[in-house]
Amino acid sequence: MSTGAIIGIVVAAVVIIALVAVVARMQSRRKHLRERFGPEYDRTVAEHPRKDAERELLEREKEHAKLDIRPLEPQARDRYAAQWRGVQEQFVDRPAPAVQEADRLVTVVMAERGYPTDGSHEDRVRRLSVEHASTMEHYRAAHRVRGKENASTEELREAMVHYRDLFTDLLGGDGHRGGNDGHAVDGDAPHRPTAKR
Structure with missing residues (x-):
């Protein structure tokens, strides 16, 4: 050859x-x-x-x-879980303001975890998607309803469920439990938020 x-x-x-x-x-x-x-x-x-x-x-x-993402301290998880229960209770009488408060609480938890909360909603989705990809569609769906002027009670209820899924994911650890009193934050709750008719 x-x-x-x-x-x-x-x-x-x-x-x-x-x-x-x-x-x-x-x-x-x-x-x-x-x-x-x-x-x-x-x-x-x-x-x-x-x-x-x-x-x-x-x-x-x-x-x-490049971000300094950190878990929540147990006391902070318990405090936020208690606040979430308050938001769910508020939903019964005031669904639209409760959805606004749910969005605010999610943003507060994001900030405490170390996620920048400035910029657009899509900027926040981009930042969260690396560690919380499975709940990003929940975040988007909740945000769409939150921005709707005349959302129905059912749409607002669905938004609360979506925010709850993201909120639970952000709490991390055993954050889906509401601390020592045993109240659930997630789908283990005996009922989902409903508005009075």
Whole structure:
């Protein structure tokens, strides 16, 4: 076999190995992003070309890595859980203001955890999506209702349920329990918020 043929075979082998490595790296990155972002990955890919969407999600991870995100202290979790119960109780008589208060309380917990709360709603979603991707659709749905001028009581109730899911996720730890009194913050509650008729 001639030297030129050997060189050609070696070059072809190197190119094939490089292509396999690139494809494997892309698949590994895609798998990582799907596992990390879950439904947020699918949503982002549906809105943008896959390459752009994956670049966007990787950028979110980089931005998130710069943040000083911290868990809530147990006392803070208990305090916020008690405040949440108050918001749910307020819903019975004043559903629209309770939804506004639920949004405010979620924002307060975000800030205490170390998430920047400035900027638009989508900015907050981007920041939260790295660690709380599974609840981002809840956040978006609640925010849509919150911004609606004449939302029905049922829409407001659904918004409260969506905010509760995000709130519970943000509390972290065993934060889905309301502290020592055993009142539930999440779906373990004996009833969902309903307005008086």
